[in-house]
Amino acid sequence: SIIRHYKFDLVKKNTTKLCASKPIITVNGKFPGPTLYAREGDTVIVRVVNHVRDNVTIHWHGVRQLRTGWSDGPAYITQCPIKTGQSYIYNFTLTGQRGTLLWHAHINWQRATVHGAIVILPKRGVVYPxxxxxxxxxxxxxxxxxxxxxxxxxxxxxxxxxxxxxxxxxxxxxxxxxxxxxxxxxxxxxxxxxxxxxxxxxxxxxxxxxxxxxxxxxxxxxxxxxxxxxxxxxxxxxxxxxxxxxxxxxxxxxxxxxxxxxxxxxxxxxxxxxxxxxxxxxxxxxxxxxxxxxxxxxxxxxxxxxxxxxxxxxLNSKEYPTKVPLTIDHSLLFAIGVGVNPCSTCVNGTRVVADINNVSFVMPTTALLQAHYYNISGVFTYDFPGKPPNSYNYTGTPPVNMQTINGTKVYKLAYNDTVQIVLQGTSIIAPESHPTHLHGFNFYAVGKGLGNYDPKNDPKSFNLVDPVERNTISVPTAGWTAIRFRADNPGVWFLHCHLEVHTTWGLKMAFLVENGKGPNESILPPPSDLPKC
Ligand code: C2O
CATH class of the missing domain: 2.60.40.420 (Cupredoxins -  blue copper proteins)
Incomplete structure (x- = not known):
């Protein structure tokens, strides 16, 4: 394995499409941006330089970032944004993954134009299966x-x-x-x-x-x-x-x-x-x-x-075995959906909001990972609920008082804990599919169904042999999806709907995974150029 160096210059570029021009933020003047090529096991070093007026960050979507959470990229989750004129070096190793991923800006809606492909080829001498x-x-x-x-x-x-x-x-x-x-x-x-x-x-x-x-x-x-x-x-x-x-x-x-x-x-x-x-x-x-x-x-x-x-x-082959956690330390039910709160200044007297277990996530002003690492208090609380505040017919008519609460809450996991999350779609406004993404891990999608999840019977039909392994999964419209993962990556990891509008409305939360006791079970120290908020 080798070290691959890239330089990403964030620059504005006037671009014409659909017979109209506008300046857009690009990487190296390209839209879509440059492809990042590497082999499994390689280390990738990307120097990102911000030449635009807006704050920027880049996320390497699906890259596990084992112990290198500082390079994950979501703004105010693992890092403060890179400000105008500043730069930041993302440094990570591609462990145990090969195939196609993507990189994209992870602040506001910047990924509309700031995105590109990541191609991870198998190790030299290893062929595709x-x-x-x-x-x-x-x-x-x-x-x-x-x-x-x-x-x-x-x-x-x-x-x-x-x-x-x-x-x-x-x-x-x-x-x-x-x-x-x-x-x-x-x-x-x-x-x-x-x-x-x-x-x-x-x-x-x-x-x-x-x-x-x-x-x-x-x-x-x-x-x-x-x-x-x-x-x-x-x-x-x-x-x-x-x-x-x-x-x-x-x-x-x-x-x-x-x-x-x-x-x-x-x-x-x-x-x-x-x-x-x-x-x-x-x-x-x-x-x-x-x-x-x-x-x-x-x-x-x-x-x-x-x-x-x-x-x-x-695939679940000898070379690429499936490793579904079979015992579960944390069995979570996340009711995810879109609803409305009263809003006196809004056009219809209501504001569209989105939530997980009735919590509409509020972005902090200091990155969660820094707050965790340096023990800065007052940035987040540890009380993200593992289940909805009260159960109801999630896919039926919603109860009347469904106003969400705002909060910057995380769910804490010990190193190596196993987690099952049932992502239950709700239909407060309308049933909608939610492509839900978890940072820092791949998970196994062990089950799914329509209507409300039945904790008694549905697990009986879970696929624990060869469930697909992913980082982003659709929660079926008016239905549920069950995922499992092992918390073997210390740090703070974002989970959110990858429909950007839903993320903006608050359909997001974070897991905080503590360091383990072993020699290679702690997050590495932050790099010296980590941006400040
Ligand atoms: Cu591809 Cu948090 O995002």
């Missing part, structure tokens, strides 16, 4: 607003209403052919008979997406940098923060085939039916070929998502 693809392609899905995104969210927070949806979805930064404005869209060039490994990343802020290519099927081989049992599908379902490696065989007639992305079940209030397209083009395609079209899943195509998620199983 599936037939070697002839070529690889990175496909980053995103969203584009014609107006400034921070203005969009600030206005929404003032009015208490949901923010505007994006003006288009993008594939590798390109909106598909749009009405009233010609744009070319993304083209994937293929050669007949060859196999392509598509590294698909959903970097969108607020949309779970379907991904399809006309006339072609995918073999899914990995998600969130964990190998899966290969399975075939014609539709990929991917939430923000998730990554999917899929093999595509160019086995159709020479020609042009539509690549389509479309949203799954947005909030009912802010409907988004934006479909964006690109083109898969075979080498040797004649000049004016017909284009093969594809069907688009309806926006509420829950059966497709269920089918896709049910097919995901960890």
């Amino acid at each position: 599936y037939t070697k693809p002839d070529k690889e392609a990175i496909i980053i899905l995103g969203e584009w607003w014609k107006s400034d995104v921070e203005t969009v969210v600030n206005q929404a927070m003032q009015s208490g209403t949901p923010p505007n949806v994006s003006d288009a979805h993008t594939i590798n930064g390109l909106p598909g052919p749009a009405t009233n404005c010609s744009s070319k869209g993304y083209t994937l060039h293929v050669e007949s008979g060859k196999k392509y490994l598509l590294r698909i990343i959903n970097a969108a802020l607020n949309e779970e997406l379907f991904f399809k290519i006309a006339g072609h099927k995918f073999t899914i081989v990995e998600v969130d940098a964990s190998y899966t049992k290969p399975f075939k599908t014609d539709t990929i379902f991917i939430g923000p923060g998730q990554t999917t490696n899929a093999i595509l065989k160019a086995d159709q007639q020479i020609g042009k085939y539509i690549i389509a992305i479309s949203p799954f079940m947005d909030t009912i209030v802010a409907t988004d039916n934006q479909i964006s397209t690109g083109i898969l083009r075979y080498k040797g395609t004649p000049k004016f070929p017909p284009t093969t079209l594809t069907t688009i899943p309806p926006r509420n195509a829950t059966p497709i998502t269920t089918n896709f998620l049910d097919s995901l199983k960890s």
Whole structure:
């Protein structure tokens, strides 16, 4: 293993899309940003320099950051932001992971334009556990607003209403052919008979997406940098923060085939039916070929998502064994959802809020990890509730008094504790799917179901043999998902819905994992250039 050095210069760049220009924050002037390549076991050192007016941080989404929580990146959770003119060196080792991940800004809504791919190749001499693809392609899905995104969210927070949806979805930064404005869209060039490994990343802020290519099927081989049992599908379902490696065989007639992305079940209030397209083009395609079209899943195509998620199983081979915790120290029930609180200054007299167990998380002004490490009191409390304050019919009609409380609360775990969280979706305003992300760990998704979780019967059908291993999981609409992990990484770790609007509304919390007693069971000391608040 080697050390790989990168330099990320955060700079503004005037960018034109959908026939409108605006300055955006970029890394090294690129949108999407540069790809970070490494091999399993390598150490990555990224010097991030802030040349813009806004505060910045970068998060290496899905990188375990074993004992290096200082390099995780979420603002006010593991670090204070990098201020204008300052720099910070992220330094971490890629342990026990290979595949595709993403990096993105982790402050306000900056990740709209500040994101890119992380490609972790197997160790030198180690092959993929599936037939070697002839070529690889990175496909980053995103969203584009014609107006400034921070203005969009600030206005929404003032009015208490949901923010505007994006003006288009993008594939590798390109909106598909749009009405009233010609744009070319993304083209994937293929050669007949060859196999392509598509590294698909959903970097969108607020949309779970379907991904399809006309006339072609995918073999899914990995998600969130964990190998899966290969399975075939014609539709990929991917939430923000998730990554999917899929093999595509160019086995159709020479020609042009539509690549389509479309949203799954947005909030009912802010409907988004934006479909964006690109083109898969075979080498040797004649000049004016017909284009093969594809069907688009309806926006509420829950059966497709269920089918896709049910097919995901960890590889569980001799080389890549599944290690599900079988005994549980902390059995938690997190009721997660979106609701409204009264608000006299808001447009409708109410404010949309989101919460876990009725706590709407308030960002501290000092980073939690610093407060924990240096014993600074008054920054957070340890009383994050392990279950809802009172139980009710989570997926039915909500009780009347559901006003949330504000707090910066963490849930404390001892080193190596095992945790099960049942993420129970609620339907206070509307049933909605929540792609929930846990920092610092991979977890196993051992079970899921519709309606209310039944602690007596549902565990009987848990998959403890080959559940998929991920860092971000969809909590099904009006249903639940159960995840398990081992708290073998000391530090402070964020858990939140990866729909940015829900995070902003408060659908977030943090775990505090104490140091263990052993020699390699403590968080390393903070780097000397750690930004100050
Ligand atoms: Cu990809 Cu906390 O985020």
